[in-house]
Amino acid sequence: MVIRQAYLDKIKPFIGTDLIKIITGIRRSGKSTLLTQIMDLLKSMEISEDQFVYYDLEKEDFSRKLNDEILYQEITTQYKVINKKIYIFLDEIQKVENWKKLVNSLKVNLDSDIYITGSNSQLLSSEQSTFLAGRYVQFEIFPFSFKEFSLQYQEVRPLDNLNQAQLFLKYVLFGGMPFLADYSPWQAMEVLT
Numbered sequence: 001m002v003i004r005q006a007y008l009d010k011i012k013p014f015i016g017t018d019l020i021k022i023i024t025g026i027r028r029s030g031k032s033t034l035l036t037q038i039m040d041l042l043k044s045m046e047i048s049e050d051q052f053v054y055y056d057l058e059k060e061d062f063s064r065k066l067n068d069e070i071l072y073q074e075i076t077t078q079y080k081v082i083n084k085k086i087y088i089f090l091d092e093i094q095k096v097e098n099w100k101k102l103v104n105s106l107k108v109n110l111d112s113d114i115y116i117t118g119s120n121s122q123l124l125s126s127e128q129s130t131f132l133a134g135r136y137v138q139f140e141i142f143p144f145s146f147k148e149f150s151l152q153y154q155e156v157r158p159l160d161n162l163n164q165a166q167l168f169l170k171y172v173l174f175g176g177m178p179f180l181a182d183y184s185p186w187q188a189m190e191v192l193t
Contacts, residue, residue, distance in 0.1 A: 002152045002178070004034055007139060008041055014137055015042065016113055020103060023117045025141035030178045031117040032056065034141060035089050038115060042087060053078050053088045057095040066095050068102035075106060085111045094118040107135065143176035152178060 014021055015038075023031050039052055053075055057066065079086050088106060093099045093116040106112055144152060149171045153160070162170070 001033065002144070002148045002155070004030060004037060004141075004148070007034055007141060008037060010139060011038060012041065015045070018107070018135075020107060020136040021113075021115045022136050022138045023115065023141055024119065024138060026143070027119065028177055029141045029143050031141050032091050033178065035091055035115060035117060039087075039089065047087065051082055051084060051086050053082075053086050054091070055089070056091045058092040066097055068096055068098035068105075071096060072102055072105055076110070079110050079112070085113065088112050088114045090114070090116045092118055104135075144171075144178050145176065146171050148178075149174075149176050 011021060023034060025031050035054075039049070039054070042052070043049060055071070075086075075088065088110075090096070090099075090103070093103070096102055099116075103114060103116060107114060146168060150164075150167055153162075153167060153170065
């Protein structure tokens with residue numbers, strides 16, 4: 001896995017602050033992976049994994065919990081058990097009905113550090129921006145740079161032994177999407193079409 005260090009460096013100064021960290025970007029650009037890397041960073045800062053509350057709201061097993069009240073109750077219950085500051089990670093928050101109310105309630109009522117992901121268009125419409133005004137900081141995630149794509153490709157396919165020109169051609173063809181390095185060229189073309 002390629003560590004997205006440039007993004008981690010931008011996020012690090014905001015860790016532990018009162019601001020909601022919103023991570024946006026196009027689908028499959030690496031938002032969920034970045035959340036995992038933030039958790040790893042927090043662990044390296046000696047924050048216990050027991051303090052993490054993580055929900056991948058795109059997974060089917062959370063489809064019943066897409067209501068803000070139910071999710072709020074569940075997170076509050078976990079907070080009471082943890083009994084200290086919690087680090088809340090809500091992946092694909094736009095799946096939750098009334099997510100703005102949920103996030104605002106968590107921020108106001110719990111000793112928490114909140115990280116959410118979602119698509120640009122659904123999270124930061126003017127209505128959402130107004131509702132969360134002054135309470136968030138946004139980080140837009142882009143597909144891999146050529147350097148990141150090269151690292152990922154060589155990690156996943158070390159025997160391909162491509163020169164830089166061949167690798168760059170693959171990068172241009174696949175568009176730097178992180179997950180495509182896991183596929184053969186033929187499989188990637190199937191995924192893209």
